Amino acid sequence: MILRTEELDIGYRDRVLLRGLRLAVDAGDVLAVTGPNGVGKSTLLRCLAGLLRPLGGRVLVEGLPADERSPAFRRTVASLLDTAAWYPNLTAGEHLELVRLANRPVPPGWFPADELAARLGVARFASVLPGRLSTGQRQRLALALVLARPSRLLLLDEPERHLDESGRTALGGLLREYARRAAAVVLASHDPVLIAAAGAEPLTVPARHA
Amino acid sequence: MPSPAATGTAGTGPAAAGSVAPVRSWLRERRRAGSRPGAHAERAYVWLLGILIGGAVLAGNAPRVVAVFSQGRPVTPPPGILLAIGVLWYAAVLLGAARLGPLAAVPARLSWLLPSPTDRRGLLRPTALAVLGVATIAGLLHGAFVSWAVVAPTELLVLLAGGIGGLFVGGLATLAQTFTDGPAVLLERAALLLGAVAAALTVLAPPGRLAVVAGLGPWGWPQAVVDAPPGALAAAGVVAVGVAGLALLRLDRVRLTSLAAGGTFAETVSTGVVTLDLGTAARTVEERRWAARSPRRTGLPRLPGPLAVLAHDVTALRRSPGRLALAAGALLPPVLLAEVAGPGPVVAVGWLLCGFAAVGAVTGNARRDRDLPALARLLGLPGRVLLTARLVLPVLVGCAWGAGSLALVAGALPGGPTWPLLGAVAGPALAVGALRAARRGAVRHDLPPLVTPMGMVPTGPLHRLVTGVDLGLLATLPTLLAIGAGDPAGWLPVQALAALLGLAGFVLVAGGIRRNGAH
Numbered sequence: 001m002i003l004r005t006e007e008l009d010i011g012y013r014d015r016v017l018l019r020g021l022r023l024a025v026d027a028g029d030v031l032a033v034t035g036p037n038g039v040g041k042s043t044l045l046r047c048l049a050g051l052l053r054p055l056g057g058r059v060l061v062e063g064l065p066a067d068e069r070s071p072a073f074r075r076t077v078a079s080l081l082d083t084a085a086w087y088p089n090l091t092a093g094e095h096l097e098l099v100r101l102a103n104r105p106v107p108p109g110w111f112p113a114d115e116l117a118a119r120l121g122v123a124r125f126a127s128v129l130p131g132r133l134s135t136g137q138r139q140r141l142a143l144a145l146v147l148a149r150p151s152r153l154l155l156l157d158e159p160e161r162h163l164d165e166s167g168r169t170a171l172g173g174l175l176r177e178y179a180r181r182a183a184a185v186v187l188a189s190h191d192p193v194l195i196a197a198a199g200a201e202p203l204t205v206p207a208r209h210a
Numbered sequence: 211m212p213s214p215a216a217t218g219t220a221g222t223g224p225a226a227a228g229s230v231a232p233v234r235s236w237l238r239e240r241r242r243a244g245s246r247p248g249a250h251a252e253r254a255y256v257w258l259l260g261i262l263i264g265g266a267v268l269a270g271n272a273p274r275v276v277a278v279f280s281q282g283r284p285v286t287p288p289p290g291i292l293l294a295i296g297v298l299w300y301a302a303v304l305l306g307a308a309r310l311g312p313l314a315a316v317p318a319r320l321s322w323l324l325p326s327p328t329d330r331r332g333l334l335r336p337t338a339l340a341v342l343g344v345a346t347i348a349g350l351l352h353g354a355f356v357s358w359a360v361v362a363p364t365e366l367l368v369l370l371a372g373g374i375g376g377l378f379v380g381g382l383a384t385l386a387q388t389f390t391d392g393p394a395v396l397l398e399r400a401a402l403l404l405g406a407v408a409a410a411l412t413v414l415a416p417p418g419r420l421a422v423v424a425g426l427g428p429w430g431w432p433q434a435v436v437d438a439p440p441g442a443l444a445a446a447g448v449v450a451v452g453v454a455g456l457a458l459l460r461l462d463r464v465r466l467t468s469l470a471a472g473g474t475f476a477e478t479v480s481t482g483v484v485t486l487d488l489g490t491a492a493r494t495v496e497e498r499r500w501a502a503r504s505p506r507r508t509g510l511p512r513l514p515g516p517l518a519v520l521a522h523d524v525t526a527l528r529r530s531p532g533r534l535a536l537a538a539g540a541l542l543p544p545v546l547l548a549e550v551a552g553p554g555p556v557v558a559v560g561w562l563l564c565g566f567a568a569v570g571a572v573t574g575n576a577r578r579d580r581d582l583p584a585l586a587r588l589l590g591l592p593g594r595v596l597l598t599a600r601l602v603l604p605v606l607v608g609c610a611w612g613a614g615s616l617a618l619v620a621g622a623l624p625g626g627p628t629w630p631l632l633g634a635v636a637g638p639a640l641a642v643g644a645l646r647a648a649r650r651g652a653v654r655h656d657l658p659p660l661v662t663p664m665g666m667v668p669t670g671p672l673h674r675l676v677t678g679v680d681l682g683l684l685a686t687l688p689t690l691l692a693i694g695a696g697d698p699a700g701w702l703p704v705q706a707l708a709a710l711l712g713l714a715g716f717v718l719v720a721g722g723i724r725r726n727g728a729h
Contacts, residue, residue, distance in 0.1 A: 014504050051467055053391065068466055071227035071327045079325070085317030094240060095322070102233050102326035145322065 001026050002062060002076075002153050002184045003048065009056035010040060010047045016055060017043055018205065027152070030175055030185040032195045035205035041188035042081065044205075045155050048186060049079040061153060075103075078151035080159060084142035086130035092141050093117070093126035096148055103149035110181075111174075116144045119170050136162040143171060147178065154178055156187040160194045172197020227462070230332030233323065278358065286360055289425075289433065291549040294411035296352055296429030298542055300379055301404035303348050307383040308397035311472025312341045313464060320470055331461040334469075338461055342380045342454050349376015349428070356432035359550065371435040371443055374450045375428030381454035387468055388460035394471060398532065404429075405539045412542055413618065474498065488674075489652050493581060496574060505529050516591060516599035523575055523603040533571035537611060540564040544693075545618035553623055553696025561615060561693055562686060565640040566647065566679070568611040569604050573648035576600040580649040594721030597645075601717070604645055609637030612689075619693070628698040632705055636689040639709040642716045643682015649720065650677040685712030 003025040011017035017040030025031055033041045046052040048059055050068035059066040067073055090098065096113050100106055117123040120140045125133060133141065139162040146154065154175070160168050168191060175185050175198035189195055195202060313334060315324060323333060353372015357365055387393040407424055410416065416424070425434065428446075435443050475495060482491025511521045527533065544561040551557060579586040579596065589596060616633030620626060653674045659666040683690070688705035692698045 012504065069463055074325060075327045085321045087318045090240060098236065099322055101236055102323055102328045104228060149326065
């Protein structure tokens, strides 16, 4: 089991968003968390990524408690949660090189950088600095980067934002392939096209009633 | 697309962190490859020019500095006051550390480097060394001050004790970040505690034994080293290096979230400085500060018209007790300056700036009304009525702070109970200055530049810098003159008149300006 949560309570000190959540995500699974704004989808992803402590319960990644300070956890989990940031002095292609270098060793057979760049359309602007890219192009680059690093659990928060239809279709296909590499995906999304393209199983978080 | 290098696989089992060296050398190489031809020569030229100018300035002023340090103070300030200054200095250092992390990372590193399995200790080491270096410099400055105030000619051991104290505090602050998720809260509380100790040392003048206990911290080491056995300083040095070393060893325990807050703050402020748009930077910092909170009690009191605006100001103040603590902390520097330097322009300027800082804690809403006119339009009040309503709380805080600060100064200068009265009367004048400063908006780049022999000097930033201080200085001039002369006699009615004129003039003129700003 790649990801398991046990009686997970998430939220903030004075506001509990989700109570007693039990999740089991195995290799090959793609889970799409859906639901209205403010129900806690992003907070759940931050918790799974080890960036936010749960109010109660546990998050286990490959059997160990989620802790982003552990190198083993960082080798397993790749996430794209908030808006990504850039080195203004590195081109799109150089960002890909840097991410591959920082995450070495890259196992043989992992998504080749060239292929990712071609499928997400990054190859067209590989030699351009981020400051000159459109918002959609930056999102394509961020997705290429997060897929370029080897991992077994991919956490994505609304990865469809700023993407055109071809971008969303390409992403859906890539997520399917990612899951086939004995890995799992959890994404929060409002886009039924992407959810269908990724072959994701939906998990709807209901709105809270006061 | 060049294929990425899959090098450096040694020691990268699933639980081991990757080495930071290949990443660092790759980044260095890219930087070198990306720089323009001649960039090296340009950098070397800038460095050389900087060293030459800096050297010339230092050489020109060195005799004066040496003279100041070899003469020292004619009268040594009381030990309690000296200790209070040290404690307050370290409170400010900790407050700075809380704002910056003290360890911080720029968003790009947070997005792509720090979440990778690359060794976090190695990635953070340069930042940690910089933090320890800055803390040591802060300690050296404290040591130099003590050396000037107590033992002339300057004694190297006193300086050294200051540096060791700084390293110790910097190491502790960094170490705190390796243990807790929210180092800012811990460091802010420590700063608050130190502020309270400084206040107690200043106001209560505790008996010797208590002062000795308070002096055991690094803020007391430079004074203590004068009489202490030489081994004590060596022991303190070993402890400081040990704490700093432990902090460096535990860098892999630092969480990403604690690095993000300081990085965002530093980036906002540096962008504000580079683009000369400190107003927007301050607004962003303020918005982030509030975004991290969730008020326990919600709802405004049901008051009509302008009173609702006042209720808004009071609610904002009630929800930020830290601002009140800052205003209270600003009571101390004027009296400490008066104790060390005696009456004079230094104390007067210090009093004015601290007054602005204290009243500035309650002018945030007025700044927002000015910067975002849509908000002011929503309130639907005439300009002068809105401004008057926004002035009430600053005037009250100004009066209380003025009275409090000069009541403390009264202990150091002759003049008795007239001082707090004068301070209270000067309160509205401080409020007028602080409110004008809050409502100054963005830097005006349309102002004509000054042509000087050194080149063109833009006047916009200068204009922004003095807006607010100008009116505040004019309206508090009687009090400033009284502080400068060390005698409040006769200034009370003049100050009352100046404050009233300043207040009325500001409301009439600034409240009458109609703005249709689009920002």
